[in-house]
Amino acid sequence: MSRIGKKPVELPSGVSASVSGQTVEVKGPKGTRSFTATDDVTLTVADNTVAVTPRGKSKRARQQWGMSRSMVQNLVTGVSAGFKKELEIQGVGYRANAQGNVLKLALGYSHDVDFAVPAGVTVTTPKNTEVVIEGIDEQLVGQVAANIREWRAPEPYKGKGIRYKGEYIFRKEGKKK
Missing domain, CATH: 3.90.930.12 (Ribosomal protein L6)
Incomplete structure (x- = not known):
């Protein structure tokens, strides 16, 4: 179980996220960034958080779970603080x-x-x-x-x-x- 992947990514004030398919787009005061995740994970936005969940129990899905969550966190940090x-x-x-x-x-x-x-x-x-x-x-x-x-x-x-x-x-x- 991914300890990093379990935690949802909090969106600070002034930052918004939208998911279309496997692409998450994050907008903030410093700009806009996007990330396209693999088909092994599911991205969802709810209540000022972005959650990443694996689609199955395969090794690749578990690997992509934590990595995708870290990538989304880096997008949020980049557009808010840089x-x-x-x-x-x-x-x-x-x-x-x-x-x-x-x-x-x-x-x-x-x-x-x-x-x-x-x-x-x-x-x-x-x-x-x-x-x-x-x-x-x-x-x-x-x-x-x-x-x-x-x-x-x-x-x-x-x-x-x-x-x-x-x-x-x-x-x-x-x-x-």
């Missing part, structure tokens, strides 16, 4: 600057890196060593953060690079003579 990832840049001369839909990164290469920000995500730089990625799609926000981090992942000797805020980098000791 998602946010914060990156820190450490290193001498390493900095970032958001200019419209382009994030300019100086990461120790012979050239600046111009990262094109996809639609549906906003990137801001409160300081030149901090990057904040926000949006209503959790997967897209996380993927953009991972793509930016990929340009200069933190290295274990000096800790230079782009890291998630609060991420711990295991530090290594250098060579000894």
